[in-house]
Amino acid sequence: MEYEEESNSLEMKESSLDITHEGAARPPSGTNSALLKSYTYATSLPTALEKDQECILGVDEAGRGPVLGPMVYGICYCPLAKKDELADLGFADSKTLKEDERDNLLEVIMSRPDLIGWSVRVLSPMDISNSMLRKEKYNLNALAHDTTIQLIRETLASGVNLREVYVDTVGPPETYQAKLERIFPSITKIVVAKKADSKYPIVSAASICAKVTRDDVLRHWVFAESGIEENVSREFGSGYPSDPKTVKWLKKNMDPIFGYPNIVRFSWGTCKTLLETSGKPVRWEDDDEGPKQPRINAMLSQSNESDLAQQKRQYSTFTTKSAPRPRPQLMQDMSLKNVVEF
Amino acid sequence: MLEARLQTGALLKKLLEAIKELITDANFDCSDNGIALQAMDNSHVALVALLLRHDGFEPYRCDRSLALGVNLVSLSKVLRCAGNDDIITLKADDTADVLSLTFENTDNDRISEYELKLMDIDSEHLGIPDTQYDAVVQMSSAEFLRICRDLQVLSDSVQIDVTKEGVKFAAKGELGSGAVTLKQSGNVDKEDDSTLIELQQDVSLNFSLKYLVNFTKATPLSTRVSLSMSSEVPLLVEYKMEAGYIRYYLAPKIGEDN
Numbered sequence: 001m002e003y004e005e006e007s008n009s010l011e012m013k014e015s016s017l018d019i020t021h022e023g024a025a026r027p028p029s030g031t032n033s034a035l036l037k038s039y040t041y042a043t044s045l046p047t048a049l050e051k052d053q054e055c056i057l058g059v060d061e062a063g064r065g066p067v068l069g070p071m072v073y074g075i076c077y078c079p080l081a082k083k084d085e086l087a088d089l090g091f092a093d094s095k096t097l098k099e100d101e102r103d104n105l106l107e108v109i110m111s112r113p114d115l116i117g118w119s120v121r122v123l124s125p126m127d128i129s130n131s132m133l134r135k136e137k138y139n140l141n142a143l144a145h146d147t148t149i150q151l152i153r154e155t156l157a158s159g160v161n162l163r164e165v166y167v168d169t170v171g172p173p174e175t176y177q178a179k180l181e182r183i184f185p186s187i188t189k190i191v192v193a194k195k196a197d198s199k200y201p202i203v204s205a206a207s208i209c210a211k212v213t214r215d216d217v218l219r220h221w222v223f224a225e226s227g228i229e230e231n232v233s234r235e236f237g238s239g240y241p242s243d244p245k246t247v248k249w250l251k252k253n254m255d256p257i258f259g260y261p262n263i264v265r266f267s268w269g270t271c272k273t274l275l276e277t278s279g280k281p282v283r284w285e286d287d288d289e290g291p292k293q294p295r296i297n298a299m300l301s302q303s304n305e306s307d308l309a310q311q312k313r314q315y316s317t318f319t320t321k322s323a324p325r326p327r328p329q330l331m332q333d334m335s336l337k338n339v340v341e342f
Numbered sequence: 343m344l345e346a347r348l349q350t351g352a353l354l355k356k357l358l359e360a361i362k363e364l365i366t367d368a369n370f371d372c373s374d375n376g377i378a379l380q381a382m383d384n385s386h387v388a389l390v391a392l393l394l395r396h397d398g399f400e401p402y403r404c405d406r407s408l409a410l411g412v413n414l415v416s417l418s419k420v421l422r423c424a425g426n427d428d429i430i431t432l433k434a435d436d437t438a439d440v441l442s443l444t445f446e447n448t449d450n451d452r453i454s455e456y457e458l459k460l461m462d463i464d465s466e467h468l469g470i471p472d473t474q475y476d477a478v479v480q481m482s483s484a485e486f487l488r489i490c491r492d493l494q495v496l497s498d499s500v501q502i503d504v505t506k507e508g509v510k511f512a513a514k515g516e517l518g519s520g521a522v523t524l525k526q527s528g529n530v531d532k533e534d535d536s537t538l539i540e541l542q543q544d545v546s547l548n549f550s551l552k553y554l555v556n557f558t559k560a561t562p563l564s565t566r567v568s569l570s571m572s573s574e575v576p577l578l579v580e581y582k583m584e585a586g587y588i589r590y591y592l593a594p595k596i597g598e599d600n
C-alpha cells in the first residue's frame with residue numbers, strides 16, 4: 001500500500017509489486033518467533049573463499065531512528081580481489097532504493113554464495129529500550145559500536161582474513177575509527193565515514209542485508225503478548241516518529257495502563273511523551289521527595305496479644321467474628337478493600 | 343440495644359466534620375462506658391480515636407457492647423438534616439442492621455427520623471500505649487489552626503521545636519521559609535489564648551502539614567488543643583470536650599530534617 005504514491009504509472013506494475021511482496025521468498029535472516037532477545041544470523045563462508053584470502057567488509061545499520069521494531073546491523077564481505085565484481089552487481093544506498101529493488105538486491109547477494117558472505121545482528125526493541133533506560137545509561141551509539149565490534153569479531157573468528165573494513169557511522173567518524181583500529185590491529189585499513197553506504201559498494205551491500213532483514217522482521221512481527229494479535233493493527237508505517245502513520249499507530253494502540261507491546265522502543269521520546277500524556281499516571285511512593293512519612297500502625301502495636309497468639313491467628317484458617325484474620329500486608333499498604341464477600 | 347440521647351446535637355455534627363475527611367468508614371463501638379471510635383485514615387498514616395462518655399448523654403443505655411459500622415460520609419449527610427439546636431437520639435437494636443436517628447427541635451414540635459444502613463467493617467484495632475511525653479503543649483485551638491494554615495502556604499511539612507521558652511513552628515519550601523513562635527505565657531486573663539508547656543526534654547520533630555490541617559477540623563469542638571510529643575512516638579493532638587475527647591495520632595516524618 002505504501003507504494004501507491006510512487007508507482008503512479010501502470011496497474012500492472014502495482015499488481016506485480018504485490019506478487020513480489022506476498023510471493024517473494026523471505027530472507028533467511030528473519031524470524032518466525034516473537035523477537036524478545038536479540039539474535040545474530042550469519043551465512044556460511046563464501047564457497048570460493050580460499051584459505052587466508054584477503055577480504056573486505058562493510059558495516060551498516062538499518063532502523064536506528066524508528067520508534068518501532070528492531071534495529072539491525074549488517075555486515076557483508078567478499079574477497080578483496082573480487083571487489084570490482086561486487087561493484088558490477090550494482091549496489092547503492094538502501095535508503096534510496098524501493099523495497100522491491102532492495103529485495104531483489106538481497107537475492108543478488110544470495111545468488112553469489114561463492115563470492116559474498118554476510119551476517120546481521122537483530123537487536124530487539126526490548127533490548128534497545130532496556131539498554132537505554134537502565135540505571136547506568138547505555139546509549140544508542142555505544143550499542144551501535146559494540147554490535148559492530150561483535151559482528152567483526154565473529155567474522156574474524158569464523159576464519160575470514162579481513163584486510164579492509166568500511167563502516168557507516170552516525171556519530172563522529174574519527175573517534176570511532178580510532179577505537180576500531182585499537183581493537184582490531186590486524187586489520188590494515190579501517191574506514192569509518194558518514195554515508196559510507198553510498199561510497200562503498202560493500203557497505204551498500206551490508207545496508208541491503210540490514211534493511212531487508214529489518215523490513216521482514218517488522219512485516220512479519222510476532223507479538224509476544226498473548227491475545228493482542230487480533231486487536232493491534234499492523235499499520236505501523238515506516239516506524240519513524242516523523243511518519244504520521246506511525247504516530248497514528250502509537251496513539252491508537254496504547255493501553256492506558258500497560259502501554260505498548262514489545263514492538264515499541266519505550267526509550268524513545270515520542271513514546272515517553274505519549275505515555276505521560278495519554279496513559280494513566282503512576283505514583284511511586286518511594287519517589288516522593290523529602291522526609292518519609294511512616295505509617296501509624298508501624299509505630300503502634302497491632303494489639304496487646306503476644307506474638308505467639310498473633311502468629312496463631314495469622315496462620316489459622318478459621319476466621320472467627322471476634323478475631324478477624326489480619327488483612328494481607330499488600331492490601332493494607334495499598335489501602336485495598338474487599339468489594340465482594342467470598 | 344443502644345439508646346443515646348444527646349442534648350446538644352451540634353456536638354455530633356461537629357464530631358463528624360472533624361473525622362469524615364480522614365476516615366470513610368468506621369465502627370462506633372458502643373458499650374456501657376459510652377461511644378468510642380478508633381480508625382486509621384486510608385493511607386494508614388494517622389489514627390483517630392474519639393470517645394463520647396455515657397455521661398454526655400441523657401439518658402444513655404447500652405446493655406450489650408455493639409459495633410456499629412457506619413459510612414461516615416453518609417452519616418454526616420444525614421446529620422446535616424439536623425438543626426444545630428436539635429436534640430439527637432441514636433438507637434440501634436442488638437441485631438439491627440440500621441442506626442436510627444431522631445432529631446427533635448427545641449420547641450418539641452418538629453421530629454424527624456432517619457435510618458442509616460449499617461455495614462460490616464473489617465478494622466484493625468491498634469493498641470495505644472500510655473506514653474510519658476517529652477513535651478506537652480497546651481494552646482488555643484484557633485491559634486493552632488491558624489499556624490497550620492499559614493505554614494501550609496510554604497511547605498507540606500512543619501518542624502515543631504519545643505523548649506522551655508516556647509514552641510516554634512517552622513516551615514521551609516521552594517518559595518521561602520516561615521516560622522511562628524509562641525512563648526510560654528501565664529496570661530491568666532485570657533486563659534483560652536495562653537500557651538502552656540510541660541517539658542521533660544526539648545523536642546524537635548517534623549510533621550505533615552496536610553494531616554495537621556486535617557486535624558484542625560476539630561477546632562469547633564474545643565477552644566483548647568494539646569500537642570504531646572516525644573521523638574519516635576506518634577504526635578498526639580487532643581481536643582477535649584465536656585464528656586469525652588477526640589485524639590489524633592500522627593507519626594513524625596523521618597530522615598532529611600531541615
